[in-house]
Amino acid sequence: MDRGAGDAAGRDKAGGAIGVDLDGLNSLAVRTAEALKVDDAVALSTRIAESMVRFADNSATVANRVDEAELTVYLAKAGRRAIASTSNLSPAAVKSFVKELYASMRGLPEAEYAPLPDAGTRFSQSGGVDKKLEGAEEILPELAKAAIDSSLAAGGERSAGAISAWKATVAILTTSGAKGADSRTAITLNIRSFGEGDASGHGLSCSSTLRGFDPEEAGRRAGEGARGMRQAAEPEAGKYEVLLGPTVASNLIETVAGAASAFSVDAGTSCLAGKLGEEVAAPSFNLTDHGVIEGGFGGRAFDDEGSRTRATKIIDGGVLRGYLHNLTTAKKWRSETTGNAGLIAPHPWNLEVGSGDSSYEEMVKEMKRGIVLTSNWYTRFNNYRTGEFSTVPRDGAYLVEGGKVVGPLKGMRAGDDQQRLLSSVRLLSKEREWVQWWEVDTPTLCPWILVDGVSITRAYG
Amino acid sequence: MRVQESRDLAEAGVSAALKAGASYAEARVQATWEREFGLKNGEPQPSVFVEGYGIGIRVIAGGALGFAATNAMRRKSVREVAAKAVRLAKASGGMLRRPVVFDSAKSARTSWAAPETEKIESADSAWLKEVLTDIDGRVADGRAGVKLTGRIFYLSAELQERYFVNSDGARVAGRVPRVSFGGSLTAVEAGSAAQRFIQQGETGGLEVVKRLGLVEKVVEQTEAMGRVLKASAKPPREEVDVVLGPELSGIAAHESVGHPQEADRVLGREGAQAGESYLRPDSLGMKIGSDEANVSDDPTLLHSNGYVPVDDEGVAAKKRSLIKGGIINEFLQNRATARQFGVESNGAARAVAFDREPIIRMANTFVEPGDYSTEEIFKEVKHGVYFKSFTEWNIDDKRLNQRYVGLEAYLIDHGELKGLVRSPVLEITTPKLWGSVKARSRHMEFEAATCGKGDPMQGAPVWTGGPETLLAGIRLGAR
Numbered sequence: 001m002d003r004g005a006g007d008a009a010g011r012d013k014a015g016g017a018i019g020v021d022l023d024g025l026n027s028l029a030v031r032t033a034e035a036l037k038v039d040d041a042v043a044l045s046t047r048i049a050e051s052m053v054r055f056a057d058n059s060a061t062v063a064n065r066v067d068e069a070e071l072t073v074y075l076a077k078a079g080r081r082a083i084a085s086t087s088n089l090s091p092a093a094v095k096s097f098v099k100e101l102y103a104s105m106r107g108l109p110e111a112e113y114a115p116l117p118d119a120g121t122r123f124s125q126s127g128g129v130d131k132k133l134e135g136a137e138e139i140l141p142e143l144a145k146a147a148i149d150s151s152l153a154a155g156g157e158r159s160a161g162a163i164s165a166w167k168a169t170v171a172i173l174t175t176s177g178a179k180g181a182d183s184r185t186a187i188t189l190n191i192r193s194f195g196e197g198d199a200s201g202h203g204l205s206c207s208s209t210l211r212g213f214d215p216e217e218a219g220r221r222a223g224e225g226a227r228g229m230r231q232a233a234e235p236e237a238g239k240y241e242v243l244l245g246p247t248v249a250s251n252l253i254e255t256v257a258g259a260a261s262a263f264s265v266d267a268g269t270s271c272l273a274g275k276l277g278e279e280v281a282a283p284s285f286n287l288t289d290h291g292v293i294e295g296g297f298g299g300r301a302f303d304d305e306g307s308r309t310r311a312t313k314i315i316d317g318g319v320l321r322g323y324l325h326n327l328t329t330a331k332k333w334r335s336e337t338t339g340n341a342g343l344i345a346p347h348p349w350n351l352e353v354g355s356g357d358s359s360y361e362e363m364v365k366e367m368k369r370g371i372v373l374t375s376n377w378y379t380r381f382n383n384y385r386t387g388e389f390s391t392v393p394r395d396g397a398y399l400v401e402g403g404k405v406v407g408p409l410k411g412m413r414a415g416d417d418q419q420r421l422l423s424s425v426r427l428l429s430k431e432r433e434w435v436q437w438w439e440v441d442t443p444t445l446c447p448w449i450l451v452d453g454v455s456i457t458r459a460y461g
Numbered sequence: 462m463r464v465q466e467s468r469d470l471a472e473a474g475v476s477a478a479l480k481a482g483a484s485y486a487e488a489r490v491q492a493t494w495e496r497e498f499g500l501k502n503g504e505p506q507p508s509v510f511v512e513g514y515g516i517g518i519r520v521i522a523g524g525a526l527g528f529a530a531t532n533a534m535r536r537k538s539v540r541e542v543a544a545k546a547v548r549l550a551k552a553s554g555g556m557l558r559r560p561v562v563f564d565s566a567k568s569a570r571t572s573w574a575a576p577e578t579e580k581i582e583s584a585d586s587a588w589l590k591e592v593l594t595d596i597d598g599r600v601a602d603g604r605a606g607v608k609l610t611g612r613i614f615y616l617s618a619e620l621q622e623r624y625f626v627n628s629d630g631a632r633v634a635g636r637v638p639r640v641s642f643g644g645s646l647t648a649v650e651a652g653s654a655a656q657r658f659i660q661q662g663e664t665g666g667l668e669v670v671k672r673l674g675l676v677e678k679v680v681e682q683t684e685a686m687g688r689v690l691k692a693s694a695k696p697p698r699e700e701v702d703v704v705l706g707p708e709l710s711g712i713a714a715h716e717s718v719g720h721p722q723e724a725d726r727v728l729g730r731e732g733a734q735a736g737e738s739y740l741r742p743d744s745l746g747m748k749i750g751s752d753e754a755n756v757s758d759d760p761t762l763l764h765s766n767g768y769v770p771v772d773d774e775g776v777a778a779k780k781r782s783l784i785k786g787g788i789i790n791e792f793l794q795n796r797a798t799a800r801q802f803g804v805e806s807n808g809a810a811r812a813v814a815f816d817r818e819p820i821i822r823m824a825n826t827f828v829e830p831g832d833y834s835t836e837e838i839f840k841e842v843k844h845g846v847y848f849k850s851f852t853e854w855n856i857d858d859k860r861l862n863q864r865y866v867g868l869e870a871y872l873i874d875h876g877e878l879k880g881l882v883r884s885p886v887l888e889i890t891t892p893k894l895w896g897s898v899k900a901r902s903r904h905m906e907f908e909a910a911t912c913g914k915g916d917p918m919q920g921a922p923v924w925t926g927g928p929e930t931l932l933a934g935i936r937l938g939a940r
Contacts, residue, residue: 050917051549052916052917053553053556054730054916055556056728056729056730056731056732056733057558057559057728057729058556058558059556059557059558059559060525060526060553060554060556060557061526061561061730062525062526062527062528062553062818063525063526063527063528063549063550063552063553064527064528064529064549064818064917065527065528065529065530065542065545065546065549066529066530066531066816066917067529067530067531067533067542068515068530068531068532068816069532069533070513070532074507081505081506081507081508082507082508082509082510082586083507083508083509083510084509084510084511084512085510085511085512085513086511086512086513087512087513087514087515087532088512088514088532088534089532097512100510101510104496104508104510104585104586105508105586106586106587107585107586107587107588107590108498108505108508108586108587108590109505109590109594110505111504111505111506112504137549137552138552141552141553141555141556142555144556145555145556148556158729159733160729160730160731160732160733161732161733162733162734162916190733190734190916191733192732192733194729194732194737198859202733263501266501266502266611267501267502267611267612267613267645267647268609268610268611268612268645268647268649268656269611269613269645269647269656343507344499344506344507344509377736377858378855378856378857378858379855380853380854380855381656381852381853382656382852382853382866382884382940383654383655383656383852384647384656385610385611385647385649385654385656386654388853388940389853390853390855390864391855392855392856392857392858392862394736394857394858411857411861411862413855413862413864413888415940438733438734438735438916438918457864457888457938458862458888459861459862459863459864459888459889459890459893460888460889460890460893460935460936460938461889461890461892461893461894461896
């Protein structure tokens with residue numbers, strides 16, 4: 001019987017809940033691949049320790065803890081490419097895994113691909129670890145309780161949510177000489193509070209450090225939403241100015257970043273196809289992807305091909321400046337990798353929407369007849385090529401008339417297309433927040449965004 | 462795979478958890494084996510090969526639920542994980558208002574396997590490539606009557622094996638082979654764009670491709686894209702009758718019946734993520750639909766994408782009659798919610814991987830068939846719209862306000878299908894939708910889907926399906 005990952009215990013310089021020597025794993029995988037005379041090989045080893053406490057009705061529902069390690073291997077030989085991941089990490093298993101992967105490539109057709117550049121890059125840890133978050137599982141219940149108590153004080157009656165802390169380490173080794181490791185920590189809280197009737201409010205706190213984490217503020221927002229949404233009315237269907245809170249805006253912006261992946265453009269699932277160099281948003285709108293950014297916890301110093309990650313301007317002054325590339329898409333587009341591999345599809349790491357110069361209050365004052373949205377879910381597309389979508393607002397939503405919030409709203413749906421929405425951006429706030437939660441995978445630093453002409457509809461019946 | 466060899470580890474995990482102070486403990490060794498291949502615009506993508514293997518241990522300690530998982534599959538690590546689950550559960554006790562208690566459901570001691578004819582493990586890169594190349598070759602370069610500007614196809618063969626043991630005496634070994642297909646088709650002609658996503662899948666071996674008629678289905682869907690691009694008629698603005706094809710019946714059953722009738726949502730456990738429900742614990746027996754509204758969830762359907770005859774709490778699963786004659790009849794239950802409702806679990810707990818806790822999931826949710834033939838359903842309609850397929854859809858988090866945008870949709874005039882309608886929008890409340898059901902055909906079809914729920918997210922394979930369902934007196938919107 002194979003004894004698995006624990007065999008490497010004791011050789012882990014970095015420590016961690018699973019004692020696996022990530023560099024040793026990578027070295028073994030690449031050496032095995034080289035012996036098979038592959039053209040290119042990448043070994044990416046990952047170790048993650050994540051703790052989570054979930055709660056509902058102000059009570060703990062489950063405490064979760066996952067300690068895992070995984071090895072991903074990429075092989076290329078004569079235009080044939082294969083990717084594989086395994087959690088069976090004993091030396092014997094890794095060797096046979098790489099050999100099996102190589103053997104499986106015989107049945108594949110040849111395809112256009114870009115070889116790994118002979119870079120020989122060495123990556124060193126670039127920060128991103130808060131030691132206070134290692135072993136944070138013991139303090140998660142009290143942090144969750146602080147959020148719940150804060151919500152109760154602000155008017156919430158019962159709260160549900162999840163608080164999660166994790167540390168992830170990724171190590172890379174390629175046959176082209178890229179080598180290094182990167183560790184990150186983060187702590188996130190998603191709290192939703194409920195009050196009378198259908199009233200509900202939402203709060204988030206996301207941080208790469210414990211010091212930047214504020215459960216009380218998230219709880220307060222959720223509680224205030226639950227209080228403020230009492231006796232909400234359904235709006236008339238029609239076109240509205242909409243003030244998108246950072247949580248809502250991040251959800252929609254993530255879909256735009258997805259459309260900027262060169263894979264999506266090639267596949268016909270991008271509204272940004274054929275628009276390089278064109279105006280796709282209002283001049284005040286800027287969107288950048290960062291491999292590593294202060295406060296961000298979604299990226300790392302290198303991508304899955306061993307290229308250095310960087311800041312990539314996607315939309316600059318409203319103009320589409322570039323797509324996100326890996327080596328293969330870059331070759332096809334006669335461009336350069338942007339360090340966003342994804343061995344199959346390039347993807348964003350940490351998104352940043354440029355700030356404006358307005359306060360929230362100033363933005364509300366600018367609205368004649370509009371709606372403030374603080375949370376949403378279930379964004380789905382009628383057509384990714386045209387960018388037509390709809391999304392369902394939830395929690396705090398408020399009608400604004402003559403520059404004043406006049407009452408809470410519920411039971412609506414917002415629909416638009418991505419480019420029209422971006423082109424209608426009027427104002428952006430100075431203040432920005434990091435957003436990552438159930439509906440936003442990519443950590444996004446995002447302001448409040450005021451847009452025009454959004455379709456609001458209601459259900460029949 | 463090595464699941465069967467790890468039974469002793471699972472037993473050791475349960476013993477260690479009990480020794481550490483758990484009043485209940487379970488361990489699940491789960492292994493995933495997957496081979497996948499894709500074509501983008503005919504270009505081969507890197508093949509993908511996944512092997513996952515580990516153990517998840519769930520406990521009740523001090524009245525609180527704890528779950529810990531690892532892929533360090535050795536006895537010492539498993540004991541540590543078990544102790545950690547107990548410690549975390551106890552640590553969360555300070556914010557526990559109600560202790561978690563399981564029902565007394567009978568613990569299964571069995572071994573089960575989804576039937577397969579051609580072993581899933583024989584799916585290699587060459588086979589995956591051959592199937593997709595055949596499909597792509599039938600629709601590329603306008604061969605199916607429409608030029609596709611973008612096309613992505615993926616085919617995967619997957620095997621999930623698990624061994625479950627708990628301190629109540631359950632011992633369950635399960636094996637689920639599955640074949641899944643995904644496709645994205647984009648067509649742009651004369652300034653008009655249409656897009657179609659196809660998902661098909663069943664449990665079983667390589668025979669699934671033929672059983673599904675996969676190649677023919679993709680060709681048929683591509684041909685439909687050509688027709689859709691030419692659609693220009695706007696949907697009627699007046700009230701009309703609507704016929705939901707099986708695809709629409711299925712998604713409506715899943716979204717506005719299955720989800721709100723998950724007992725954990727009714728009790729608020731998913732409140733901050735997938736949301737709660739418009740139903741309350743005392744809503745059983747409430748009339749929500751017409752007498753013709755009958756919706757069920759059945760994990761025991763052979764070959765189905767959501768085939769799970771024994772759930773991940775060691776409880777034999779059974780068919781659940783969710784809405785019967787328009788009445789809320791039954792919720793989907795696990796052992797903890799069943800205890801709160803004073804019923805027995807109906808075996809709805811599933812975990813998609815070793816590192817995920819089992820939560821309440823749908824399996825195969827569908828509108829029950831009726832007595833009409835498909836032709837008779839259409840003959841019932843003087844003026845209406847037939848939704849054969851859909852694109853955009855969503856629903857609010859209480860599951861009351863849903864929207865389905867038709868892709869292939871036709872006007873119905875005195876029982877006859879006439880021309881195509883462009884993007885009709887069915888945006889409707891749950892009581893109105895199910896209260897409008899007038900008739901159902903006996904023709905059933907199912908679609909594969911991946912249902913998202915939980916935190917961390919768990920994408921569970923399911924089927925959605927049903928017959929042609931006739932809704933009377935509906936007002937449609939337009940995109």
